[in-house]
Amino acid sequence: MGKHVLLADDDQLLASLLNFRLKKGGYEVHHSSNGREVKEYLTKQRPDIIVSDIMMPYFSGIELIDFVRNDLKLSTPIIIISSAGNEQNVLSAFELGANDFITKPVSPTELLVRVARELNK
Amino acid sequence: MLTPPKQIIYPLIKAPEFNAEFLGWLTVVFLVLAVMYFLGTFLIRNKLGSQGALTKDKKMEFSPMISEFLFYEDSNTKEEKKTYLNLKVQIRESIKNNFDRNVLTEVLLDLRKDLSGQSQDVLMALYKDLGLHITAYDKLSSRRWQIISSGILELTAMEVHEGYTLIIKFINHRQSTIRKQAERAVVSLKEEGICYFLDNTKYRISEWQQLKLLDILRHKSDFVPPQFSLWLTSTNVDVVLFSLRLIKYFKQNNAEKSIITLLKHKKKVIQLEAIDCIKEFYFINAIPTLKLVYPKAGNDVKIAILDAIGEIGTKNELPFLQHWHSKERNFNIKSKVIGTINKIDPESILPTSNIKKTTFFTSDIEEDIEPTIIVQQEEEIEQLATQLDETEQVNKPVELISEEKEFFEHEELTIPEVKDVEEITPETHDMDEEILVLDDLMPMETVGNELTEMDNQLIDLPQENTEEPIEDLKENIETELVLDFLPLVIDEPQEEPVLLNEGIDEPDFDFALEDSPLQQEELTVQQVMNKSLLDFKEIDWVALTEDVSELPMQETTDAIVFNNTSRANVLSLSADFLDDEELETMVLLENIADMGDNRELPVLQNILNNSASTIIVDRANELIQKFSYEMPRPAELFAPDNALSESVFAEIFHLSDIETQFILLDEIKKIGDEKEMALLQSLINGNNEALAKKAKEVLQVVTDNLAKTEKRGDDEMENNLFQLDFELELESATKSNSANSLKEGGSTLFDHLCAMSSSFYTKKNG
Known part of the structure; x- marks a missing residue:
């Protein structure tokens, strides 16, 4: 049974593509399209890794990191997907405890490698 | 019914x-129209909503298919390969429908933006493989500009190079959106696209478009830029401008002449860009053209030219810049000219605005020194004349006069700063003429001139005296005083003169003149020194001119004292060396004279007995006499004018801070007596209100205490009347002992201090 990945992204097309790639890479993927869903899911489930877009409705990626690190007190690896040039958000994410980040346009293969690396740490 | 006469009755206004x-x-x-509007809006909204939902569903339907295509690998299992083939057939069927084709195109374009790397390449290959670019070609032939634009965008995004030939015809399209889209597509799709674009474009190229095109070129992999200087001859100004920018960006510095020629372009933007290029590529050959263009250029261009000259220019450009510095009226340009001059030749133009004149800082010194020196000079001349008059020294020995002359000449030599600046020629002092004309030196020059004049007169005086009657001396002096300053010319190096200011460093001419502020400081210091040098009050010229041994003892002593007190200004008229032992003894005697008191009398007596030198004996006798005379008498010791009669608190009080002063006042309150009255009274009269109040309070307490003590003393006197004899005898004996001890020489400064501390201790401890 593969590792459990929580994929949080409101872009259905990209999420579908990444979902497909991660599943093909041997991971179990749960996709949530907004922050509220992510929050609900995290109160019930404990994924092995979280891949989250920064810009999401209801609950941004930054808030998600804060929620995971400070409220749930989880050390689950978090990889952030952000737009290129959004340096401030990336820095904030790292300050709050993100483990890695990847910029759009995303290379699905690169994401797969990063997820594997974080899980193997 | 009666109606008033002449009343006019108006009919009521009727409503239409x-x-x-x-x-x-x-x-x-209107109701039908409203209903139709709302109905239409509702229907259209529903249609759009349903279409959006349908599109979304279709996208979600296509998404796994596209994912399968994107991540298909040859290593997939047979099952996966079979699925892949089925999906391909299914998708080909789907795109036969226009809606599905449009949705699929939309999905691929969206993913094109979100994906990178190999997935992106596969996506573009899929776009072509599914034949979607054919649809894009069809769009190019549409009559609607937005469809044409979307077609060009699709082909550009999916990098369909085959579409290049179809797109280039839109480069000069009248619709700006299509034109701009076509320009980007042409530059993006093929390497030679930029050349075609620059060759053929007839329309303006906006700044934003230039940035976008530059961005495309910047990100093009393996892009070999053409020689953009070829388009500097274009008739399209924007092409020339864009070419200049591309030349600068791709560092193509082989178009020097063209760029220099463009300095004369009619358009300001071209001129500015050309100047930027010249600065970037350091085209020093452009400097004459820059200077040529400058006078008739606009302000922006002038500033750019000055900036370029500052960057690539040399000191040869300084005359040009200085010319425009004096001629330019515009503040910004004038500032830039100054900046450029200082950039080429640093600090050639110094700040002048809001700078105070040097006289502001030196005026106080002048006021202090100048009148004093003049008064002293006059006094000295008067004194000298009087002395000559009194002693009838008209026939003074020539040697002495020459010595005096030497003295003054030397004094003149040791104050070079007082010379008029104009007289210090470069030949004699290697000075910089530019520095000499600095206005800042002028105030000090004035002082210097006056000093020099006076000194000159003094130098001339003895020579006059040897030949003229003494009665004419004063007149001569007055006459000489109004003479202008004559420079002191020294033809030959003089023998080592007797230095009046021995030990004082010779001033450094060059150093002083190289740096005017330093020179002024040096001048000031020198003037102060000169002031002391010219202070001849202590010099007894009579004593100096006569044989020392013939003078009375007091006069001789004075002469020796002069030699000691003005050691820095020693004037040695003859060689009179002491041996080492005598010298040490003399030093000891002088130290005793400075710091000793009557306790040193035995030492002095010892020196007197052991020494054979007349000078030492005389000096020792003098000191013995002095200290014997100064031995304190008991009566004087506690005299009202003696320090011991004052409060013991007084000295420490004046050295203390406010807080300590309050503490001391508390102590005075406890142990003070009548000695503290004066101190307290001075505090009451002082400026500090808090201290005055406290002092008043303390004074009251002390006065009360004194009154009580006096009363108690009277009572004790009355009560112990018969026991007084013994006590009185004891006290008188103690006092007499104390007096005897004082008489025997025990009342030294140390004794005084001990007495003070004992008194203070006694007071404090009751």
Whole structure:
């Protein structure tokens, strides 16, 4: 049974593509399209890794990191997907405890490698 | 009914008559229109909503298919390969439908933006493989500009190079959106696209478009830029401008002449860009053209030219810049000219605005020194004349006069700063003429001139005296005083003169003149020194000119004292060396004279007995006499004018801070007596209100205490009347002992201090 990945992204097309790639890479993927869903899911489930877009409705990626690190007190690896040039958000994410980040346009293969690396740490 | 005469009756204004039926129909029409509007809006909204939902569903339907295509690998299992083939057939069927084809195109374009790397390449290959670019070609032939634009965008995004030939015809399209889209597509799709674009474009190229095109070129992999200087001859100004920018960006510095020629372009933007290029590529050959263009250029261009000259220019450009510095009226340009001059030749133009004149800082010194020196000079001349008059020294020995002359000459030599600046020629002092004309030196020069004049007169005086009657001396002096300053010319190096200011460093001419502020400081210091040098009050010229041994003892002593007190200004008229032992003894005697008191009398007596030198004996005798005379008498010791009669608190009080002063006042309150009255009274009269209040309070307490003590003393006197004899005898014996001890020489400074501390201790401890 593969590792459990929580994929949080409101872009259905990209999420579908990444979902497909991660599943093909041997991971179990749960996709949530907004922050509220992510929050609900995290109160019930404990994924092995979280891949989250920064810009999401209801609950941004930054808030998600804060929620995971400070409220749930989880050390689950978090990889952030952000737009290129959004340096401030990336820095904030790292300050709050993100483990890695990847910029759009995303290379699905690169994401797969990063997820594997974080899980193997 | 009576009506007033001449009353005018106006009929009522009637409302227009409306056809009620017509009004009803009109209402119905508007209602129908409103309903139709809302219905139409509702229907359109629903249609768009349903279409959006359908599109979304279709996208979600296509998404796994595209994912399968994107991540298909040859290593997939047979099952996966079979699925892949089925999906390909399915998708080909789907795109036969226009809606599905549009949705699929939309999905691929969206993913094109979100994906990178190999997935992106596969996506573009899929776009072509599914034949979607054919649809894009069809769009190019549409009559609607937005469809043409979307077609060009699709082909550009999916990098369909085959579409290049179809797109280039839109480069000069009248619709700006299509034109701009076509320009980007042409530059993006093929490497030679930029050349075609620059060759053929006839329209303006906006700044934003230039940035976008530059961005495309910047990100093009393996892009070999053409020689953009080829388009500097274009008739399209924007092409020339864009070419200049591309030349600068791609560092193509082989178009020097063209760029220099463009300095004369009619358009300001071209001129500015050309200047930027010249600065970037350091085209020093452009400097003459820059200077040529400058006078008739606009302000922006002038500033750019000055900036370029500052960057690539040399000191040869300084005359040009200085010319425009004096001629330019515009503040910004004038500032830039100054900046450029200082950039080429640093600090050639110094700040002048809001700078105080040097006289502001030196005026106080002048006021202090100048009058004093003049008064002293006059006094010295008077004194000298009087002395000569009194002693009838008209026939003074020539040697002495020459010595005096030497003295003054030397004094003149040791104050070079007082010379007029104009007289210090470069030949003699290697000075910089530019520095000499600095206005800042002028105030000090004035002082210097006056000093020099006076000194010159003094130098001339003895020579006059040897030949003229003494009665004419004063007149001569007055006459000489109004003479202008004559420079002191020294033809030959003089023998080592007797230095009046021995030990004082010779001033450094060059150093002083190289740096005017330093020179002024040096001048100031020198003037102060000169002031002391010219202070001859202590010099007894009579004593100096006569044989020392013939003078009375007091005069001899004075002469020796002069030699000691003005050691820095020693004037040695003859060689009179002491041996080492005598010298040490003399030093000891002088130290005793400075710091000793009557306790040193035995030492002095010892020196007197052991020494054979006349000078030492005389000096020792003098000191013995002095200290014997100064031995304190008991009566004087506690005299009202003696320090010991003052409060022991006084000295420490004046050295203390406010807080300590309050503490001391508390102590005075406890142990003070009548000695503290004066101190307290001075505090009451002082400026500090808090201290005055406290002092007043303390004074009151002390006065009360004194009154009580006096009363108690009277009572004790009354009560112990018969026991007084013994006590009085004891006290008188103690006092007499104390007096005897004082008489025997025990009342030294140390004794005084001990007495003070004992008194203070006694007071403090009751």
